Amino acid sequence: MTETERPLIEQACARVVIQFSNFNDKRDYEALCSLFTEDASFARPTDPDNYLNGRDNILAAFRARPNDRITRHLISNIVIDVVDGSHAKGTCYATLFMAPADAEPAMFGVKASASQLIGEFDMDFRLTRDGWKIARQGGRIIFTT
């Protein structure tokens, strides 16, 4: 791995971190799960010890979620550590704003639920023939506002 490769890997993995949350907020779970390796494992920050194994199982779990919320996961503080030319690790903070799907309209948008969650994700990335993918993702909630 050359010193020019490292920042390119950092940038590619940071993009995956953001896409994860953007696809989640769009309820585009196929696109979201295309970010995982086939053998990926994933645990939600609200249930951090319960890892799902395999992209298909992760997809099934996302699809089984009740579709009754509007969400925005605001991602910040992304740091990617390149391990070697085909492995990297990453961390970020996430702030979750939510509202029920039938939330009362506000002057602009809808009224958000009173509480936000501030948490962290940590990820392992692997280079596949389709680019950098999430091989493992976990997380935990730090604060409820």
Add this chain to the structure above:
Amino acid sequence: MTETERPLIEQACARVVIQFSNFNDKRDYEALCSLFTEDASFARPTDPDNYLNGRDNILAAFRARPNDRITRHLISNIVIDVVDGSHAKGTCYATLFMAPADAEPAMFGVKASASQLIGEFDMDFRLTRDGWKIARQGGRIIFTT
């Protein structure tokens, strides 16, 4: 376009996205409008169907805004999709904190208005002789807290 160009374009456009909000918060509307192409169109997230056309008209509209607020637009989740060597698209989330210009002092800074707005921007970028510029920017508010 080579595979080294793509991340450079992503980075250049992401910088423009952030500068837009930073210049806005500084009330530096000339600098803000220098981020647009001459023929750019722009709609505010709070008035998403009302596009202004032309950099000069956009500048006039920004200058006409009442100068009575302190703002910080916190930008996150930037994703830039490169279309070709001279076109790109982008999205981001924005969280707007505000206070009236005569807000009451807090122990640190001033007391922010009770409500924040969480919204989205979407942009088209074009490469000009002066670098990457915003050719179109729209947006909408998702949540009021």
Add this chain to the structure above:
Amino acid sequence: MTETERPLIEQACARVVIQFSNFNDKRDYEALCSLFTEDASFARPTDPDNYLNGRDNILAAFRARPNDRITRHLISNIVIDVVDGSHAKGTCYATLFMAPADAEPAMFGVKASASQLIGEFDMDFRLTRDGWKIARQGGRIIFTT
């Protein structure tokens, strides 16, 4: 400095900006202070006119802080301006969520303190034999929520 160097410097310095806050939130003050040049100066956003001089003094000040809070500094809007091949400047926004170390548990994580602080950092960077380091960092609080 070539046009390929500029984005690499921007990326390297942006990473330092984020690491500063991540190490701070982990109370890893040795790692935090390894981000500074030996002759660095630093002022806290809550005490912006009181610059500490020298990495050792900065480390001592961080170590002397009461260790009674959980914090997350959410960093956004990072813009790095490269001055030359060994100097750069940067700005970012920071949103600080806090709770006392003995905060009451919430359904997820702990209950955050009611008020957040939204502020800004500004930094000078210098290239050293150990990479890009913070030579000066200041800041100020804009809003208390």
